[in-house]
Amino acid sequence: MHHHYQKSLSYKIFTIFNYTFLTVAALLCILPLIHILAVSFSGSAAATANLVGLWPVDFTLDAYEKTIGNENFLRSLWNSFLRVVLGTAISMAVMLCAAYPLSKSDKAFRGRKIYMWFFVFTMLFHGGLVPTYMVVTKLGLTDTIWALILPSAVSSFNLILLINFFRTSVPKSLEEAALMDGANHFTIFWKIYLPISVPAIATISLFTMVFHWNSWFDGIIYMSDVKHYPLSTFLQTIIVQQDFTKMSVDAETLQNLSERTVKAAQIFIAALPMLAVYPFVQKFFVKGIVLGAEKE
């Protein structure tokens, strides 16, 4: 492992610089969150007076109590949960079913090319915000969870990843054998393709879950009532826009919501699921990207 050049003085100086630089870069990525965490556990007065750095001042759970006590927050948390579970399940079911026929060869499935272009074209050209908004509105999906789930249910990019996975990972001999035994496509899909594809399904499911947890803009445009907001949308309204007009709450709750410590607590709670899953997702992401990059 150790080469001659690694013993030279200039390389040693470089190595010291390199370790320092990478450490600083890593700190820049983690310190903001630690700061927010420290603020969320600090006393309100200390936070307002800008006394909090990376460690809580006047440690208290007050901000978390106020957050948990806010029914708007809890309801949006539930909406997000529902959205993630239902959205991911539907999206995966639809995409897996579509990926199976599209993974066949052009010869085995006539018309495959046309279908492929039907999906790929949506990656190249979009109707844009206003027409999409009008379709969702005209269908009467506003103020229902379907407005958050259906429009994004088929991601052409994820679909291509699944197709590529099916093409490269399912042994053709296994499929041929099943064909000989008279199995139909549904059986082959269910009994052969799905069990083999568990890692790919896990990967794309995680992509989709992250997407749903983080999405907020559709909530803003399709939900007229705060009751239907997912957590990201709720936080966008009160923390980023600082718009409380949509909440019908008493003065005290309003006061609580605008406290710096409470905002910090809400930000941290929203970040928590991502913090918990991303070390696992990360590994899959690496695979997914490599999967996406090395095609034929």
Added chain:
Amino acid sequence: MQPTVDLKQQTAAVGTRKQWKLKGTWQLHTMLLPALVIVFVFQYIPMLGLVMAFQDYEPWLGFLHSPWVGLEHFKTMFEYEDARQVIWNTLVISTLKIIFNLAIPLAFALLLNEIYVMKFKRTVQTIVYLPHFLSWVILGGILIDMLSPEGGMVNRVLTALFGIEPIFFLGDNDWFRTVVVVTDVWKECGFNTIVFLAALTSINPSLYEAAIVDGANRWQQTIYITLPSMLPIIIVVGTLSLGNILNAGFDQILNLYNPLVYKTGDIIDTYVYRVGLLNGDFSYATAVGLFKSIISFILVVTGYRLAYKYANYKIF
């Protein structure tokens, strides 16, 4: 169209194997159906809605009876000072992002590649991926707090170290674009590094061994072996990002901007949102959106072509 093809196939069919395949085709079409319907409804029908861009669309008249105005809205767009400024902002911000989101992750990958303590390397990697997984709502909340001129962490540190007056980063037109580009690179750097790291591991080690025999130091190896070997992936990333030249980061900017910085920070997407959905000027907003979609389409296709031509990259 599809049934006729099946019929033809059916008549031509011989042998059990082939017959099975034909019988099975309807199953394949059926499995595609849900995805086709969803994509048709939510992607293709909105494309039909683009006719609005050539009308003075009024909701109570609908598409059929709203008056046609031809290219009126497009003319307006180029005459409006606002719209021109927005297009310019979009180009400046996205170009800077494309350059830095290519160069910095590449440099970062090269630096990480020189780390031989695996534990350190993995820890750094894991930490720098983190911001990618957080939404711009969360990061917006954090940044608004940290960049605040009234005791935000960043200003406190700057004052302590250099004694400068607090800067209103998110409300100052001289600073806003810088903040947008820097925070975007900060968020995506780790993630963009992945693809370069993967390319680095696939370089043939014998190339380095030969170079070492020839007495090349690490810097020379980087210049003459590493970078040339990375060229295809650099070309792919570069050409594919061409399609993003009109995407300056809707999510990010909507969470960071405010009326004080519209002059430098308002981009096509945020403009379309405000004009279309908040002010209700559907037709004009659709025209601006269509203008963006068409240019993007040309650029995406060009990007793919170039990536294929120069790096043999194919998406499917």
